[in-house]
Amino acid sequence: MSKIDTLCVHAGYTPGKGDPRQLPVIQSTTFKYETSDQMGRLFDLEESGYFYSRLQNPTCDAVAARIAALEGGVGAVLTSSGQAANLLACLNICRAGDHIISLNNIYGGTFNLLEVTLRQMGIDVTFIDQRNSDEEIAAAFRPGTKLLFAETLSNPGVEVLDIERFAAIAHSHGVPLVVDNTFATPIHCRPFEWGADIVTHSTTKYFDGHGTTVGGCIVDSGNFDWEAHADRYPGLCTPDASYHGLTYTKKFGKAAYITKAVTHLMRDLGSCQSPQNAFYLNLGLQTLHLRVRRHNESARKVAAFLQQHPAVAWVRFPDLPDDPEHGKMLKYLPEGSCGVMCLGLKGGRAFDERFMDALRLVTIETHVADCYTCILHPASHTHRQLSDEQLRAAGIAPDLIRLSIGLEDPDDIIADLSAALDAAAV
Ligand SMILES: *Cc1c(COP(=O)(O)O)cnc(C)c1O
Secondary structure, eight states: OOOHHHHHHHTTOOOOTTOOSSOOOOOOSBOOOSSHHHHHHHHTTSSOOOSBTTTOOHHHHHHHHHHHHHHTOSEEEEESSHHHHHHHHHHTTOOTTOEEEEETTSOHHHHHIIIIIIHHTTOEEEEEOTTSOHHHHHTTOOTTEEEEEEESBOTTTOOBOOHHHHHHHHHHTTOOEEEEOTTTHHHHOOGGGGTOOEEEEETTTTTTOSSOOOOEEEEEOSOOOGGGGTTTOHHHHSOBGGGTTBOHHHHHGGGHHHHHIIIIIIHHHOOOOOHHHHHHHHHHHTTHHHHHHHHHHHHHHHHHHHHTOTTEEEEEOTTSTTOTTHHHHHHHOTTOOOSEEEEEETTOHHHHHHHHHHOSSSEEOSOOSSSSOEEEOTTTTTTTTSOHHHHHHTTOOTTOEEEEOOSSOHHHHHHHHHHHHHHHHO
């Protein structure tokens, strides 16, 4: 197998004689067939082929195949956003009356999806903490529990998931571990190698990397044995009436889960990615290996600078040798974590605001993980309606500032932070 840098450039698309060197954008809703029988066989899933871009499109499929190769999975599907990826990853095996267990440190958008929207759809959720004991976590499982959800590197707290531990817990209860690998990327961590079963991505972040395109992706390891828990997963293990009684596990084997995500959920819910967006995503993937390493290398320099600065109260970044997450980082992401860190300043909310207003290169944005260095203070921005007390209850330190290091020269980033800290002090 090729090394990961080569996969970034080549996987998923191998042009033949006279074909375009770069992945072409097949901007077509539909695909032509010669006979009614040919078309019928596609609809019966008797033959693979393209018929409508809501389900499958050659450009999107090539990019999905590239991501599957990077993660080491059997298949992948692109989605319209990271939110859609996490929603569909759940809906593919959960229905009303079912239950999900999730780590509590996950991205706010996913937290709301589980806590509010999936609950409204009749799917219950229990949040657990990574510091809970195995016994406490075991107590959260119910007969109707269908999956355990977590992030490799949590957003925004950059906590490192003990993937082996949570995979073992999930498997001992007969459910898959679903891991959002957005911040780590397969360049720094491939969760399937540690026992995760399904991986999701917001491709909007490092995968695209240039702030151009909202998108998402679901990848299937093919490793979870759905048939061993057939009663728990009737959608995969019993006949689907909408496809003439076909059973996904029997027909598609290791690719049962990802095939159902396409043929059932994309067909019915339609949150597909456009071929043009997949093309931009592909350009991002072709330099992912270079960019992710540079983001991390610069972030290490910035974190070291901040840690010794007298106005800085604390820095949380897994690559710092004294960080509480550093041990797990060395195991699961030995080459480095990502470009995102959290910090707190000593001067209080007014100081924080003066500091951010004084930044010139670093911009205030709700985004993270692209080529532009950006900063966000949840207490003054995304969560400004909450009191300090309410912030703490939501697990957000009132002084927490999220800093995402871009691809500028790290010396320039440090100079800007340094000048703004000085300006805020007066
Ligand atoms: C941004 C993000 C999402 C949501 O992705 P969108 O592409 O914005 O819909 C999900 N998970 C994580 C970890 C994220 O950072």
